[in-house]
Amino acid sequence: MCEYMILEDFNMDKYIYDNSNGLWYELQGDYYIPCLVLPDEKEERHIGIWGHRHLRYIREHKKVFYTDLLISGKLQSYLADVEEQAQELFDRLMKQRAEREGITETLKAENQMLWVGRMNALRSAVTETVNTEVIFV
Structure with missing residues (x-):
């Protein structure tokens, strides 16, 4: 069973935090989708x-x-x-x-x-x- 903490600064239904995995979730329609960010690449090189x-x-x-x-x-x-x-x-x-x-x-x-x-x-x-x-x- 997951423990969730609701962030009060946001709409209570919009974002939740799962203590068991350390991820934030955002309500999209009827489902909570994890708020994931891609890792930054180490170097910026030109792409033409x-x-x-x-x-x-x-x-x-x-x-x-x-x-x-x-x-x-x-x-x-x-x-x-x-x-x-x-x-x-x-x-x-x-x-x-x-x-x-x-x-x-x-x-x-x-x-x-x-x-x-x-x-x-x-x-x-x-x-x-x-x-x-x-x-x-």
Whole structure:
């Protein structure tokens, strides 16, 4: 049998405290739901477009994995790692493919419109590669 202490500062029906487990409960409809808070992550790291794309993907397609990361407090760190990995791959592929396809600063100086068109096509191709290899995995 649980011992409950009702906090008088709140509406008496809204919040109760369970002495046996040390948790507060909030009345939601006809049920008392524990007032739980996720643990704070130790470090704040940048999450950019790649991390957000991956977050959207795991939220929609890998719900158990997403929930495990969220509950364990490792989601932010995981997404930051994905962000770094994807950005490094993107930068490396852009440089390699631009050199291989002859998209240089000389071309940019001589024919800007051609350079922009080729860079946009290259960026689209590299983005698709990063999405396939890192983001939607």
